[in-house]
Amino acid sequence: MRPLSLGVLAGVLAWLVTGCGGGGENTVTVYAAASLSEAFEDLADEYEAANPDVDVRLNFAGSARLASQISAGARADVFASANGATMNRVAAEGITVAPPVVFARNRLALVVPVDNPGNVAELTDLSDDSLVLAACAPEVPCGALARAVLNDAGVEAEPDTEETSVRAVLTKVTLSEADAGLVYATDVAAGGGKVASVPLGPQIRFNDYPVAAISDRAVAADFVDFLLGPNGQGILWHHGFDSP
Known part of the structure; x- marks a missing residue:
């Protein structure tokens, strides 16, 4: 048996943290670029306020590291990258369930x-x-x-x-x-x-920031829609991001 690479080990650890399937029925697990930290904390609060039965779990790191974790099997529901090239690598592997959409610059x-x-x-x-x-x-x-x-x-x-x-x-x-x-x-x-x-x-x-649903759970698509909607875009603008 070949030894696990560092990327695979990171993915396995992330999978253990987030659990199978990106979380339970009442959670949505979002992997987001580190530069989105403060904005996505506020986005998560707003989304949870509008959806009291849903818990948003956030995992922040560099986009390349997050992409490696997802490719290695980490069970994210949503991936928000800091550039298109990194997202395209994930999409090319057939991991996204819908085409990525740019949500911020x-x-x-x-x-x-x-x-x-x-x-x-x-x-x-x-x-x-x-x-x-x-x-x-x-x-x-x-x-x-x-x-x-x-x-x-x-x-x-x-x-x-x-x-x-x-x-x-x-x-x-x-x-x-x-x-x-x-x-x-x-x-x-x-x-x-x-x-x-x-x-x-x-x-x-x-840099354009694309987002895509990784799981086919309804809550993943709903969070992406929220991000692209007026409330999500308003929060991103407040944190200094430009509209796509």
């Missing part, structure tokens, strides 16, 4: 600790090798977007630390373990008064 942002010890004033400053730059790993949506923006600007900057989720990058900056980090615009607000945003200039790129 986000854009890249450059953040620094609030006291800006590296004196970062613009994107080109990241070419300074003395700066500690944090970014997502290339396979993570925010990492792919960061590299595209740096390439567009002609900035030669290699991240000193590559993280598995955008929130891990934000944490590095809030703790002043990095002089700068490439995150999403919505993460600037999540950082509160611990980070400051540096303008990217014309180098602006957006």
Whole structure:
């Protein structure tokens, strides 16, 4: 017997946590990109208020990690990814029960600790090798977007630390373990008064966020409809996401 890979082990552990079939009849298990954390906490509260008999279970991580868990057998009901490429890999495996739909957009942002010890004033400053730059790993949506923006600007900057989720990058900056980090615009607000945003200039790129039902349970489709509806879109807008 071949040993289980790390991805399969992660999927098995996630399956044990969430249980068979994504949860009981009165639960909906949602796997969502880390950058959606605060928005989806509020979405879950709103959905539960409108559906008192339903419990929303949220699992946040980098989109690539969540996709690997789902591919390995984790029983999610809904998957919300931070980019189309990651969602397309899951859909290509025949795991989604309906075509993915874009429900929100986000854009890249450059953040620094609030006291800006590296004196970062613009994107080109990241070419300074003395700066500690944090970014997502290339396979993570925010990492792919960061590299595209740096390439567009002609900035030669290699991240000193590559993280598995955008929130891990934000944490590095809030703790002043990095002089700068490439995150999403919505993460600037999540950082509160611990980070400051540096303008990217014309180098602006957006990520589309797709969602799809993974299970054929009625509650999965209903949660997706709620996300796409006016109440769900209003909550996302409040957290800084753009409409698709």
